[in-house]
């Protein structure tokens with residue numbers, strides 16, 4: 001009987017050792033297998049990209065941005081909410097707000113890249 005463990009992996013990888021964006025040749029352990037939803041069918045396929053090209057993979061950036069907006073807003077409200085509401089937000093605290101949004105963006109992006117390593 002054929003092992004069906006590969007059924008959970010998206011199919012349609014035509015050139016598994018080439019980055020689909022920059023055409024860089026990759027070893028069998030380099031790069032990332034990134035899911036891509038079809039625009040015409042409900043199916044999901046996968047593409048191989050090098051790490052540099054994976055960093056600008058639009059679906060991953062969309063997910064990281066959504067995570068950043070939700071978690072960053074919650075963390076900002078938790079950490080700076082009282083100061084913001086009281087109107088006492090100083091320039092010494094303003095720099096913390098973009099960093100508070102950047103942390104979940106970075107964690108989400110790094111997690112996605114680690115989970116899609118080949």
Ligand SMILES: [Zn+2]
Nearest residue numbers: 019022050053
């Ligand atoms: Zn590439």
